[in-house]
Amino acid sequence: MRTLPAWIGVVAWCLYYNGVSSQTRPKKWRDDERCGQGYLAEDGNPAECNPDGIHPCCSPANWCGITAAHCDCSACVDYRNSDTTVCERLTADTGTFTSPNYPNNYPDDLNCRYEISVTPPKVIRLTFTDFDLEDNHDRVYVYDGGTTDFALELAQLTGSSIPDPVTSTGSSMTVKLVTDHSINMKGFQADYTAEDKVCESLTADTGTFTSPNYPNNYPENLNCRYEISVTPPKVIRLTFTEFDLEDGYDRVYVYDGSTTDSAFEIAPLTGSRIPDPVTSTGSSMTVKLVTDHSINMKGFQADYTAEDKVFAECAVGQYQCADGITCIDAWKRCDGKDDCMDGSDEEVSRCACQDIPSSLTMCMGIGYQNMTLPNPLDFTSTTVAQVENSTIFSTLSTLADSKCHPRVRDLVCATIVPRCESSPNLRQQLPCRSWCEEVKFSCEKLDSWSAFPSCEIFPHANCNNVKTSTTPEGEECFDGNGANYRGDEARGPVSGVGCDRWDDDPTFIAPYPWANLVDNKCRNPDAYSFSRPWCFTSSEMGFEYCDVIPCSDNGCKDPGHPTFGKRRPILKFHWPGETITYTCDTGFKFKKDSPPTKAQCVINDTTGEAYWATKRPYCEVDQTFKLQNDLLSTNVYAKAVAPTASLGIKAYVVNIINLDEKAEQIVTSFKAEYTNHIFSTSADADYSGGFPRTEVKLDSTGEVTWPITSLTTTTCTLDPFLFPHDNMTCAVCWKAGEDYTIECSNSTTHKDRDFLTCQNNAKDIIKGEWRGKATLSTINNTACLTMTLKRDPTYxxxxxxxxxxxxxxxxxxxxxxxxxxxxxxxxxxxxxxxxVVSLVVVTGFLPVSSALPFIAMLIIVCMALMALFMLSTLFIIIIHDKKGPVPKWVRTLFLKNIARALLMGDLTKKLKSEKPTRHCKIKKVNYIEGHDNHSSDMPIDGASSGEDNPSLNTRNEVGTALMGLKGSVDELKVSVRQLSGSIDAMTHADDDDEVAEYALLANVLDRLNLILYIIAICVAIPCTMLIGRPRIIPS
Structure with missing residues (x-):
């Protein structure tokens, strides 16, 4: 249902229309554009204004109209100015957008807009590719700029016909979609692109246009185009009558067609010189003016006229585009890029591959099966039959059958039926120019060559080429003059140096883009100045021919070295007339009656085969040179100067006489021999220089041996840390003087097999508790007999x-x-x-040094632990006899918890909670030796004080009894003393409970000390090993 917003105080009504009406309902507006009170519509109500018309507002005079405010009455609002939602914001220079839910139907009651903006100062060209809206009820409004102002409306679209493109005047555009509440359709799809601003559109067959402000200076930062179109099928001829632009900065671009695509650019123009006339290929042309931000000039004035199309006559090597007036190079056809303005050179139908028919027997087995036509000889020949019927086909067949070049047939076929590749894209491949240049050099003297086109029509990249030829032995070779050689040879064979890079001289390679002058590879770009592949080198000539074998020319192969000699130059192939020089190695000479030292490659006149004119010579030992070089050469012997001697040493340890590890000294008995070959090169038997004054042995071969047997005392290096697993290194060294060089000998002495040499340079030695190896070595002109000893730790x-x-x-x-x-x-x-004594004993075995042995450091640590625990023991003894109860926390911590941890049980259970009640008192008995204690009677059995004088026997018995009694009394005295001590203890029974608690505490601490001592000793061993080890600091 449609709503009519009423505004208080408004004299007239303004209708807010949202497209809900249908064709079956009565109209709410009048055809005479009267509105308001007194003017009724078909529905019987006061008439409104047509919201879809150009006069959507009702004025106070009851007329439908429009003003800048879109309404002639105050407080009236145009329905198209009501709030809309943003469907999408598009900021790229090209893009695509659709109606909501596209391709499904758009929703009901929709009012949303699309805001498009591109890079200034470009304009926007909007093209609908699909359009389907409910006719007259759902609409698309296009506005110029970022607004929905009715005054800036560019188009109002409805129905199902695809509208014409719409172009903005600036870099922004707004598209609004408004739908009603029923009958929804698919909607639309639209593309937009940013285009240069149109300065002017010219549609007459003739006309004139100028740059902005002409004849005054054109503005800054200008980018606009002139669109010219004339009546088809005429073409446009553009002539500039005035031209003045800032040279190099402001430009005029002329394009073929209604586009500014660079692929269709005809001419870029700048400066003040009037350009030549420009002609399009079709009935449209675009001229674009681009200026920068400074230095403006007068600009241009140009005339254009529509002319009849003149078809081009394309030459050999060219292809005519479908427009009939454009010719392009034939090799650009089907190369994956549109070179024709109409794109006809890349059409699939024109580039399709075809099989080479079997009827074309001349081109069977040429290395490919698919071809594409037309060929570069005639763009009108699109079938094999037309090719075979051409006037030059028979002449080219004659050229193909000639033997002027091994690949001439392949080149002719690759030209008349060009190779076609279908993967990844259809592509034509004409022969490479280097291939043509090579064949041309060999065949251009034939009459039939005149039918072949110029090599300049062929490309040098993305082209068809043959594989590099090889000899029967499989080596790379070149045909003709090698202009098509693509091998990797890159060395001057005579000088032996590498080739220079071609790009070191850009001016030389500029005329030869087709010659594949890459890196420093051997090539032949100048086919008429050089006969085979070559390269620039640093030799005296500046260039050298490369050592590449020709595939078909006769020549001589490399003859190889003579015995004990060399040859120069060393080449894989020698051309007829070239010579080679043989030489013998130093110390050798050519044998008598030997062939000449030079040989020439010649051709046999009968067979035409190449061969060496002379055989390879033979070299033999030059005894005279050898004698002079060995004995009389100044490099070997000078009479006034003693010769430098090379000494070969061999030695071994006979016995270790004494080893003092504390002093780090060793006394050894060793045996050594020096060997000198001075007499091997001297015939002077009286020679005495260069030898020590000692007994030597002179062999018949001239070898001199100096045996040395001696005792020596040398210092050693002892590493005491792991004592008694320590080791010691001792060396006995000999250093040669400036006139001598010393090295280990390679041979043993047959009389004494114990000598150490270069091959057998180590031997086991034993001395008491020390065991190890003796090693012979030579370095820096010093020979050393090194003894590496390790102590046996058992002792x-x-x-x-x-x-x-x-x-x-x-x-x-x-x-x-x-x-x-x-x-x-x-x-x-x-x-x-x-x-302490053990520490002194250990250190007494070792030398004084900055590093203590591990066992000595461990003893010191253990001594420190012992002293610490002795102090702890003293403390325990002190508290053991202390009286009184211990503090409560001590009782809980030590007597209960720690005692349990030490497996002593809960010692608090042994303590009495309260003092016991005394039921009796024990009187202290004092006993003094020699007096009876009156506190107790000690009756003696068998004695009576009432008896009178006994008899003798009785007296004897009494005496015996008295003696026994005396012993009993002595025992009693001892017992009394013990009893006295017990009585004293009982007397002090009141303090027993107090003493027992500290005694128990002392027992717990004593047990704890035992455990801690054992743990400390166990931890001390690895910690001492880790901390005490000497640190090795890298040099």
Whole structure:
């Protein structure tokens, strides 16, 4: 249902229309464009204005009209100015957009807009590719700029016909879609592109146009085009009568057709010279003017006229485009790029591949099966039959049958039936120009060659070429003059140096883009100045022919070296007339009656075969030279100067006399021999220079041997850290003087097989507890006999290390002894002093150095631990006899928790919670030796105070009894003393409970010390090994 917004205080009505009406309903507006009160519409209500017409507003005078405000009455709102939603914002220079839900139907009651903006100062060209809206009820409005202002409306579109393209005047455009509540359609799809601004559109068959502001200066930053179209099928001829632009910065571009695509550019123009006339291929042309931001000039004035099309006459090597007036190079046809303005050179139907028919027997087996026509000889010959019927086909067949070049037939066929490649795209491949140039050099003297086109019509890239030829042996070779050689040879064979790069001289290679002058490879770009592949070199001539074998020319192969000699130059192929020179190696000469030292490559007149005119010579030893070189050469012997001697040494250790590791010295008995070959090159038997004054052995071969047997004392390098697993290195070295060189000997002495040489340079040696190897080496003109020794640790483990370990274990006894025994401290001090003695013993075996052995550092650490735990033991002894109860936290921590952890149980259970009640008192008994204690009676059995004088027997018995009694009394005295001590203890029974708690605490601490001591010793061993090891600092 349609709504009519009423505005208070409004004299007239303005209709907000959203396209909901249908053709069956009565109209709400009048055809006479009267509106308001007093003018009724078909529905019986006051008439409104047609919202889709050009007068959508009702004025106070009851007329439908339009103003800048889109309404002639105050407070009236045009329905097209109502709020709309943004469907899409498009900011790229090209793009595509569609109606909502496209290709499905758009929704009801839609009012949304598309905002398009491109790069200034370009304009927007809008093209609908699909359009289907409910006719007269759903509409598309196109506005110029970023607004929906009715005054800027460019087009109002409805129905199902595809509208014409719409172009904005600026770089922005707005498209609005408005639908009603029923009958929805598919909608639309539209493309837009950013185009240069149109300065002027010219549609007459003749006319004149100028640059903006002409004859005054054109504006800055201008980019606009002139679109010219005339009556088809005429073409346009453009003539400039005035031309003045800033040279190099402001330009006029002329395009063939209604486009500014660079592929259709006819001419770019700049400067102040009037250009030549320009002609289009069709009935449209575009002229674009582009200026920069400074230095403006007068501009241009141009005339154009429509002329009849004149068809071009294309020459050999050209292809005529479908427009009939454009000729392009034949090799550009079907190359994947549109070279014709109409694109006819890349049409699939014109580039399709065809099979080479079997009837064309001349071209069977040429390396490919597919062809494409027309060929570059005649663009009208599109079938094989037309090719065979051409006037030059018979002449080309004669050329193909000639033997002027091995590949002439392939070249002719590749020209008349060009190769066609279908993958990845259809592509024509004409013969490469280098191939043509090579064949031309060999065949141009034939009459039939005149029928073949110029080699300049052939391309040098993306072309058809033959594979590099090879000899029967498989080596690369070249045909003709080698202009088509593509091998990798890149060396001057005579000078032996590499070729120079071709691009080092750009001016030379510029005329030869077809010659494949890449890197420094051998090529022949100048076929008439050079007969075969060559290259620039740094030799005296500046260039050299390359050593590439010709495929068909006669020549001589490389003869190889003579025995004990050489030849020069060394080439794979020698041309007739070339010579080769033989030489013998140093110390050799040509044998008597040997062939000449030079040989020439000649041709046999009968067979035409090439061969060497002379055989290869033979070299033999030149005894005279050898004698002079060996004995009399100044490089070997000078009479006034002693010759430099080369000494070969061999030696071994006979015995180790004494080894003092503390002093780091070793006394050894060794045997060495020096060998000198000075007499091998001297015939002077009285020669005495250069030898020490000692006994030597002179062999018949001239070899001199100097045996040395001696005792030597040398210093050693001892590494004591892992004592007794330490090692020691001792070296006995000999250094040669400036006139001598010393090196190890390669041979042993047959009389003494113990000598160490270069091949056998190591031998085992043993001295007491030391074992190792003796090694012979020579370096920096110094020979060394190096003894690397390692100690056998058995002795020191037994006599030095084990006592230390036993003492460390015995320290445990300190924690096992009763606490109240004062011998604990004395025992511990004894162990500590014993460790000091062990430390002195260990260090007494080793030299004084900056590094202590591991065992010595471990002893020091253990001594420190022993001293620490001795102090702890003293503390335990002190608190053991302390009276009174321990603090509650001590009782809980030590007597309960730590005691349990040490497997001693809960010691708090042994403590009494309260003091016991005394039921009796024990009187203290004092006993003094020699007096009876009156507190107790001691009756003696068998004695009575009432008896009178006994008899003798009785007295004897009494005496015996008294003696026994005396012994009993002595025992009693001892018992009384013990009883006295017990009574004293009982007397102090009130303090027993207090003393027991500290005693228990002392027991717990004692057990804890034992555990900590064992742990500390175990941790000390790896930590001492890690911390005490000497650090090796890289040099």
């Amino acid at each position: 020191h483990y037994s006599t030095t290390i084990s006592p230390c370990l036993i003492l460390i274990v015995l320290m445990v006894i300190t924690f096992i002894m009763p606490i109240d025994k004062g011998d604990r401290i004395g025992f511990g001090v004894t162990i500590l002093l014993s460790m």
